[in-house]
Amino acid sequence: MKFFIDTASLKEIREAASFGILDGVTTNPSLVAKEGNVDFREHIRTICEIVNGPVSAEVVGQDFESMLKEGRENARIHPNVYVKVPCTVDGLKACHALSSEGVHVNVTLIFSAPQAMMAAKAGASFVSPFVGRLDDIGTDGMELIQELVEIFDNYDFDTEILVASIRNPLHLIESARMGADIATMPFSVISQMIKHPLTDIGNKKFLEDWNTVQGKKK
Numbered sequence: 001m002k003f004f005i006d007t008a009s010l011k012e013i014r015e016a017a018s019f020g021i022l023d024g025v026t027t028n029p030s031l032v033a034k035e036g037n038v039d040f041r042e043h044i045r046t047i048c049e050i051v052n053g054p055v056s057a058e059v060v061g062q063d064f065e066s067m068l069k070e071g072r073e074n075a076r077i078h079p080n081v082y083v084k085v086p087c088t089v090d091g092l093k094a095c096h097a098l099s100s101e102g103v104h105v106n107v108t109l110i111f112s113a114p115q116a117m118m119a120a121k122a123g124a125s126f127v128s129p130f131v132g133r134l135d136d137i138g139t140d141g142m143e144l145i146q147e148l149v150e151i152f153d154n155y156d157f158d159t160e161i162l163v164a165s166i167r168n169p170l171h172l173i174e175s176a177r178m179g180a181d182i183a184t185m186p187f188s189v190i191s192q193m194i195k196h197p198l199t200d201i202g203n204k205k206f207l208e209d210w211n212t213v214q215g216k217k218k
């Protein structure tokens with residue numbers, strides 16, 4: 001399973017990359033906006049220099065022509081850029097056009113299996129179902145992942161399932177058990193994944209025991 005970080009923060013990306021677990025990065029306009037008034041394309045280029053893997057750069061245009069133009073510009077930033085488009089009619093057209101030109105496309109804001117199938121048929125390299133936001137409205141987000149894994153396996157779609165809007169380590173465990181290809185997580189979830197209270201307690205005890213004996217030796 002590939003681990004991506006869902007952030008535009010260079011500090012968080014550098015820190016997660018130093019753990020040796022990072023396979024890629026996803027950004028979206030909200031995440032980039034959190035970084036202040038940055039030059040978007042320069043920022044994406046810097047991320048591509050930190051992480052050697054797919055880096056999603058989303059378009060903000062809403063009609064086909066603007067998405068195509070922006071998508072082509074984003075794709076030129078670096079070979080690892082995956083152009084992210086929303087799962088709308090125009091987004092689907094842009095996905096088809098860009099992927100026909102050899103550009104990798106990540107279709108985002110997916111909330112149903114038919115949306116994901118449409119994106120896969122239109123040439124998406126990644127589909128991004130948002131599990132947390134489905135949970136937010138009282139729908140089980142993980143059920144969608146189960147459906148997508150089953151459907152994509154049935155028909156050997158090459159499109160990878162990128163589980164997004166992950167809010168906690170349980171989302172990750174379930175995604176991995178179901179066989180999703182990629183999980184993109186905020187830095188807070190990546191940090192939670194490393195921690196266990198028994199590790200901290202055990203580590204403290206090891207150190208205390210060691211120091212007790214060392215103290216006696218003196």
Ligand code: G3P
Nearest residue numbers: 006026028132133164165
């Ligand atoms: O990758 C999608 C993600 O950024 C959305 O997460 O927590 O805002 O639903 P969230």
